[in-house]
Amino acid sequence: MFMRKIISSTAVILTMLVVLTGCGTPAIDLFIDHVEKASAAETEVPALFEQLKQLEEKDQAHYANILEQGKDSNVNVQTLIDNSAKALEERKQAMDKVKQQLDEAMKQLGDQTSTVKDIKDDGLRQQAQDVLGAYNGRYEAFQQFYKSYDEWVKAEQAVYEQLKATDTKLKSIQESVAARNQAFKQAEQFKEQFNGFTEQFNVKKQALYAAAGVNQK
Amino acid sequence: MSELDGHNVVSRSSRHRKKRRMGRIFMLLVMLIIVGVGVYAGVKMLLSGDSLASASTIREDFVVTEVAAMGSAAKDKTAPTxxxxxxxxxxxxxxxxxxxxxxxxxxxxxxxxxxxxxxxxxxxxxxxxxxxxxxxxxxxxxxxxxxxxxxxxxxxxxxxxxxxxxxxxxxxxxxxxxxxxxxxxxxxxxxxxxxxxxxxxxxxxxxxxxxxxxxxxxxxxxxxxxxxxxxxxxxxxxxxxxxxxxxxxxxxxxxxxxxxxxxxxxxxxxxxxxxxxxxxxxxxxxxxxx
The missing domain is CATH 3.20.20.370 (Glycoside hydrolase/deacetylase)
Structure with a gap:
C-alpha cells in the first residue's frame, strides 16, 4: 500500500515535469511554421512567371513579324494579329493564377502580428518583424503590379487593334504604341518593387532561421 | 487479551502511525519538488527565451522554400513608319x-x-x-x-x-x-x-x-x-x-x-x-x- 503510494506519487512528479518543460509551442516556431506554409503555397508561381516571360518574348517577335509582313497590306497579317491577341489573353490568365496563388499564400500566413509580439528574444522578434514586413510589402507590391500588368495588356491589345483595322493610320498606331510603352514602363516599375521585396524576404527569412537555430534539410 | 497481545496491539498501532507520518512527509517532499520545478521552469522561460525547448530540437528536417521573383522579356516597341x-x-x-x-x-x-x-x-x-x-x-x-x-x-x-x-x-x-x-x-x-x-x-x-x-x-x-x-x-x-x-x-x-x-x-x-x-x-x- 505504501509502495503503491510511492510509485503513484513518482508518476505524478514525472508527468508534471514533462508538462512543465513542454508547456505551449514557442511563438518563434509558430511564426516560422506560418511563414513556411505561406512560402510553400506559392508552388505554381515560378512556372507561371516563366510562362509569362516566354509569352512576352513571343509577343515581341510576333510584333516585329507583323510590322515586317504588313508593310504592303495588313490583310497579310490578320491571322498573326489574331494569334497575338490570343497570346495576350493567355498572359492575363497566367497573371490571374499568380494572383490566386499569392492570395492563398497570404491566407496561409494569417495575421502574425500578435505571434511576433509574443517572441521573447528581442533579436529574434525584430528579425521576425522584418520578415513579416518584407512579405507584406511583397504582397502589396504585387497588387500594384497586377493592376498595372492588366493595363499594359490592354494597351498591347489596343496596338493590335490599330494594326488590324483596315482604315488604320500610322499616326494612330504611333500613339497607341506610345501608350503601350508608357503602360509597360509603369508595370516594370512595380515589378521591380515586387522583386526587391522578394529578395528581401528570402534573405531575411534565412537570417531569421539561422538565428533561431533552425537546421534546414 | 494477554499482556503479550496488548503489547502487540500497541506496536501495530504505532507502526501504523509511523507509516502515516512517513507518508505525509513524503507527500510534502513531493509537493516541494513540484513547486520547485515549476518555479525553475517559469524563471528560465522569463529569463532566456520562449521555452525550455529550443527551435533546433523541433526542426531537424526543416524544408525551406524560397519565393519567386519575376523576370521579363518585354521591351519598348517602335511604331512603324x-x-x-x-x-x-x-x-x-x-x-x-x-x-x-x-x-x-x-x-x-x-x-x-x-x-x-x-x-x-x-x-x-x-x-x-x-x-x-x-x-x-x-x-x-x-x-x-x-x-x-x-x-x-x-x-x-x-x-x-x-x-x-x-x-x-x-x-x-x-x-x-x-x-x-x-x-x-x-x-x-x-x-x-x-x-x-x-x-x-x-x-x-x-x-x-x-x-x-x-x-x-x-x-x-x-x-x-x-x-x-x-x-x-x-x-x-x-x-x-x-x-x-x-x-x-x-x-x-x-x-x-x-x-x-x-x-x-x-x-x-x-x-x-x-x-x-x-x-x-x-x-x-x-x-x-x-
Whole structure:
C-alpha cells in the first residue's frame, strides 16, 4: 500500500515535469511554421512567371513579324494579329493564377502580428518583424503590379487593334504604341518593387532561421 | 487479551502511525519538488527565451522554400513608319549648344510653323537662361542634354565614363529644377563615335540615359554668313523615312531655318520632337541599350 503510494506519487512528479518543460509551442516556431506554409503555397508561381516571360518574348517577335509582313497590306497579317491577341489573353490568365496563388499564400500566413509580439528574444522578434514586413510589402507590391500588368495588356491589345483595322493610320498606331510603352514602363516599375521585396524576404527569412537555430534539410 | 497481545496491539498501532507520518512527509517532499520545478521552469522561460525547448530540437528536417521573383522579356516597341501601304516620313530637328541669344528666334520660327523640335542644351547655358528653358519645354519641345562643359578632354580623355556621366547628371538636375521634368535623352558632344566605346556606352545606359547622334549633319556651325550652304547640306542628305537633323543655336541657322522647314515639308515629311515613349535607336554604333 505504501509502495503503491510511492510509485503513484513518482508518476505524478514525472508527468508534471514533462508538462512543465513542454508547456505551449514557442511563438518563434509558430511564426516560422506560418511563414513556411505561406512560402510553400506559392508552388505554381515560378512556372507561371516563366510562362509569362516566354509569352512576352513571343509577343515581341510576333510584333516585329507583323510590322515586317504588313508593310504592303495588313490583310497579310490578320491571322498573326489574331494569334497575338490570343497570346495576350493567355498572359492575363497566367497573371490571374499568380494572383490566386499569392492570395492563398497570404491566407496561409494569417495575421502574425500578435505571434511576433509574443517572441521573447528581442533579436529574434525584430528579425521576425522584418520578415513579416518584407512579405507584406511583397504582397502589396504585387497588387500594384497586377493592376498595372492588366493595363499594359490592354494597351498591347489596343496596338493590335490599330494594326488590324483596315482604315488604320500610322499616326494612330504611333500613339497607341506610345501608350503601350508608357503602360509597360509603369508595370516594370512595380515589378521591380515586387522583386526587391522578394529578395528581401528570402534573405531575411534565412537570417531569421539561422538565428533561431533552425537546421534546414 | 494477554499482556503479550496488548503489547502487540500497541506496536501495530504505532507502526501504523509511523507509516502515516512517513507518508505525509513524503507527500510534502513531493509537493516541494513540484513547486520547485515549476518555479525553475517559469524563471528560465522569463529569463532566456520562449521555452525550455529550443527551435533546433523541433526542426531537424526543416524544408525551406524560397519565393519567386519575376523576370521579363518585354521591351519598348517602335511604331512603324511603313505599314499597310502607308508611309510616314518624319524629321526630328535637333539643336545643340543652347540655349543662347539665338534660341528665342529658333523657337519663334518653330512656333509659327507649328513644329516641335529637340534641343540638346549645355547645362551652364540652361542655368543662365532658365526662362528660355521653361519656354522651350512649355511650347512642347524636348529639353535634351548636351553635357556641362562640352570639353572633349574632360569628357573622353579622363580614363572612363565618370566625368561624362557626372556632367550629364548635373545638366539633368538643372533642367529638372527649371521645368520639373527630368530628361533622359542626351547627345554626346562631337557625337558618340569614335570616342565612346562599348563599356562607356554601357555605363551611360546604366545611368538611365538614352543617346542620339544624328542621320543628317547640316554643318551649320561651319557656315556663319553663308546660311544657304546649310540648306544645301540638308537637301543633299535627306533620303530616309526617318531623319534626325543636327543643327546648332546659331545666327546662320536661325536665318535659314524657315527655308529648311519648307523644303523638308515639300518632300512629304512631318516634324516631331523626341518622345521617350516613342524612342528609337539613333546612335552611330546602333547600340540597342541606348
Amino acid at each position: 511603313l505599314y499597310n501601304g502607308m508611309k510616314r516620313k518624319v524629321v526630328y530637328l535637333t539643336f545643340d549648344d543652347g540655349p543662347n541669344a539665338h534660341t528665342s528666334e529658333l523657337l519663334d520660327i518653330m512656333k509659327n510653323n507649328d513644329i516641335k523640335g529637340t534641343f540638346f542644351m549645355l547645362g551652364e547655358n540652361a542655368k543662365n537662361n532658365p526662362d528660355m528653358v521653361k519656354r522651350m519645354y512649355e511650347e512642347g519641345h524636348y529639353p535634351g542634354l548636351h553635357s556641362m562643359t562640352h570639353d572633349y578632354s574632360k569628357l573622353y580623355k579622363s580614363g572612363g565614363s565618370k566625368n561624362f556621366i557626372e556632367e550629364f547628371q548635373e545638366a539633368q538636375s538643372i533642367v529638372n529644377d527649371i521645368t520639373g521634368y527630368k530628361p533622359t535623352l542626351i547627345r554626346a558632344p562631337y557625337g558618340s563615335a569614335p570616342q565612346i566605346g562599348e563599356e562607356f556606352r554601357g555605363d551611360i545606359a546604366n545611368a538611365g540615359f538614352k543617346m542620339w547622334d544624328w542621320t543628317i549633319d547640316s554643318y551649320d556651325w561651319k557656315y556663319p554668313g553663308n546660311p544657304s550652304a546649310i540648306l544645301s547640306q540638308v537637301q543633299s542628305q535627306l533620303t530616309e523615312d526617318t531623319e534626325v537633323v543636327l543643327m546648332h543655336d546659331r545666327e546662320q541657322t536661325a536665318q535659314i531655318l524657315q527655308q529648311v522647314i519648307d523644303y523638308i515639308r515639300s518632300q512629304g515629311y512631318e516634324f516631331e520632337a523626341y518622345h521617350p515613349d516613342q524612342h528609337f535607336i539613333c546612335n552611330f554604333r546602333h547600340d540597342e541599350r541606348l
